Amino acid sequence: MADELPYKPRPGEIPTDPGVYRFHDAHGRVLYVGKAKNLRARLSNYFAPLRTLHERTRRMVLTATGVEWTVVATDVDSLQLEYQWIKEFDPPFNVRYRDDKSYPFMAITLADEAPRVMVTRNHRIRGAKYFGPYPKVWAVHDTIDLMIKVFPIRTCSDSSYKKAMASGRPCFPGQIGRCGGPCSMTVSIEEHRAIVEDFVAFMSGGDQRFTKQLTARMREASAAMDYEAAAGYRDKLEAIDAVLNKSALVLASDTDADLFGIAEDELAAAVQHFVVRGGRVRGVRATTIEKELDISGAELVAQVLERTYGDAAPADIPRQVLVPERPDDADELEQWLADRRGRRVTVQVAQRGPKAELMKTATLNAQQALMLHKTRRTSDYVARTQALTDLQEALGLAEAPLRIECYDVSHLGGTNVVASMVVFEDGLARKDQYRSFGVAETTDDTDSLHQVLMRRLAYLDQPDADERGTGDEAVLDAEADVVTERRRPRFAYRPQLLVVDGGRPQVEAAARALRDSGHEEVALCGIAKRLEEVWLPGEDYPVILPRTSEALYLLQRLRDEAHRFAITHQRKRRKRDIQTVLAEVPGLGEARIKALLRHFGSVTALKKASPAEIEELPGVGPKLAAAVHAHLASG
The missing domain is CATH 3.40.1440.10 (GIY-YIG endonuclease)
Structure with a gap:
């Protein structure tokens, strides 16, 4: 290449x-x-x-x-x-965005002659004012039921409204006290419009003036011994309190902000968007992002903000946007948002206090959402079955590959060559059966892959042999953090499919290993990074799976997991190698070796350090510093 x-x-x-x-x-x-x-x-x-x-x-x-x-x-x-x-x-x-669900909103149809409050998932009602999104439909209905006790506005359908206005008879919801529009024959169109404006004002910021007004009226009625009216005002106050309690006060009452909690890994990210109005969380929206390119956290934040506010109405853009990391082009984003809103907008990182605590909550929700996203497709039996069935059909296998092993080779400039083996059974990762291999001498990646597969396939002929490996096959734990030496069962299990990270050359090297070991009955394919092509041995053209295919998603997970595992093992080997080199210096023990690496931050920085700089470390004298410097220079 x-x-x-x-x-x-x-x-x-x-x-x-x-x-x-x-x-x-x-x-x-x-x-x-x-x-x-x-x-x-x-x-x-x-x-x-x-x-x-x-x-x-x-x-x-x-x-x-x-x-x-x-x-x-x-x-x-x-x-x-x-x-x-x-x-x-x-x-x-x-990046590809996908809302985790279609959230319900409360909408007030302000463009109508008599605006109506309703529950909807349609974001394109002409002239409507939206509140939410709400996590559950029943939460919207509960809020509406409480609000119409204080602000009795229209709830009936358009057809019921037209029929009632034409006949002069109240609509059915109006007859049972569930609709307060002009169709209930209790208020005029103008009076109803004023009530709607109060409804919108309260929902937009939890306006405290309504609480103060109702409290004053309740006391006046009570003083006048009009206890029936006082009880009515009391019931309205209780309804307002219930609405406010549904949306707990988390910030100052004058705070209007959008807060974004983000959790990400190499493949995906989850975003939790908290809508805070009047100091209360008025809505939460969850979004999952598929990352097709390597981008930084700051770049991801910028793209999330662009996507969120690109088509937003000016009224939906708050004066403050809180993010986990300030984008590099935050000044330009603030100007862009201000131009769209018509007023100043700030993009900030919550550093301390209640805003930082709310950010922790949003981030925790994002982490949980990311975990669910990663496990949903693999833990769901239907999705796993579909992936294995699609893979069987695409590769022309006689049966679904219930055990799949994937291999990747990693090296550092042609040195320190290692390979990884990851195992998926029934579409699920079996981390207790992962293996890593050291390759002492090799000519290139295809030769390394051939060597590793020959060593692994040899165990298929020795099902009763000691299953600990050949000594240089170190095994990592489930998180690839600690090298262990315990016995690994089932290494002799026969895979139905071998997957290699690479294209045609890597597949041909793996096919040669299958022939040389006498195990051509094991199916084989490779997944190339360039176009996510799936290569089969002996074929001139690759298999192209749809990008939305569950089979391709499974192969990508296998490939990325094998790559991660190989890189992790290589890094640990490099760290172990430098510790071995330093251990050869007389007078340099394990504690001082760790202190040196921690002080300089990397092996490269330590090798570049002068004796005087090494001597700055507590417990390292001139002679020891000179010995360390000389030993690293000679190596």
């Missing part, structure tokens, strides 16, 4: 102005859209040596056949244009 992309622009071609860029494939489809304050500096990151790119970024630039850019006047313009292009082209490598 060439280390330089054929469509890389010539030096000096890319301007240094702010702008928006888009990568496209050979058919002109836009693959990715991004913005930059400095186009040349930003795009140079994509044209770095391929081996240095994150695997998802590498897959995107290899899929693309060209890149274009548009220069704009300001950073705010670039933000606006990026959002428009993402909406227009729906690029597959930009």
Whole structure:
């Protein structure tokens, strides 16, 4: 594979102005859209040596056949244009958003002659004012039932309203006290409109004036010995208290803010959006994001805000947005939001106090949502069965692959080569059966893969042999944190499918291992990072699975888990190697070795340190510092 992309622009071609860029494939489809304050500096990151790119970024630039850019006047313009292009082209490598559910809202149809309060999931009612979203439908109905006791507005359907107004007879909900509109024949259209405005004012900020007014009227009625009226005001006050208690006071009563809790891993992110109005959480929306490209936490926050407010009405944009990490272009985002809202908007990180506590709550909810998202598809029996059935059909297998083993090779510049084996049974990860292999001598990745598979397949002929491995096959625990030496059962179990991380060369190397070991009955495939192609041995063309396929999702999880496990083991080996080297220095014990690595932060920094800098560590004298420096330099 060439280390330089054929469509890389010539030096000096890319301007240094702010702008928006888009990568496209050979058919002109836009693959990715991004913005930059400095186009040349930003795009140079994509044209770095391929081996240095994150695997998802590498897959995107290899899929693309060209890149274009548009220069704009300001950073705010670039933000606006990026959002428009993402909406227009729906690029597959930009983050993919999916609401976890269709949330119910309370809507007041202000465009109607007599506005009606209703429960709806339709966000496009002309002229409607929305409150929520609410987590449950019954929560909206309960709120409406309490609110119409204080603000009796119309609840009946449009057909009932028209019939009542035409006939002069109250609508049925009005007859039983469930509708307070003009159709109940108790108020005029103008009087009803005033009540609706009070309803909206209260729901928008929990206006305390209503509580004060009702309290004053209750006392006046009681003083006048009009106890029936006083009881009515008391019941309304209790209804208001019930509504306010449903939405606990968490911030100052004048706080209008949106708060975003985010939890993420390499593949996905979960967002919890808390809508705070009048100091109370008025609604919560959960969103799951599929990350097709490697992006930082700050970039993710910026994209979440763009997506949330891109089509929002000005009234739905608060004066304060609280985020877990301030984006690099936060100033431009604030200007963009202010332009849309018509008033100032701030984007801030909650540092302390009640806002920070609420952020912890939102983040905890996001972490739980991310865990559910990751396990839902694999823990759901129907989804797992569908994935295995789809995989059986796509690969032409005689039976569904109930045990799948996936292999990945990792190295550091051709040295310190390790390989990983992860196991999925019935679509679920079996972390107690993961294995890692050290490869002492090898020529390339395909040779390493052949060696590892030969060693693993040898156990299929020895079902009763000692199953601890061959000594250099260290086993990590479920979180890949500790190397253990206990016996691992079922290593002799026969897999129905072997998966390798890679394309045609890796698959052919694995097929050669199956032939050499005499186990060609085991099915084999490889998943290539470039286009998520699935390669079969001896085939000239790959199998292309739909991007929404459960089978592809399962293969991606296998591949990513094998990659994670291999990288984790390699890092631990590198750390163990440097500790072994340092242990050879006379007078340097385990405690001082850990202190040295902790003090300098990395092996590279320690190797670059002078004897004087090493000597700064407590307990390390001039002679020991000189010995450490000399030993590392000689190695």
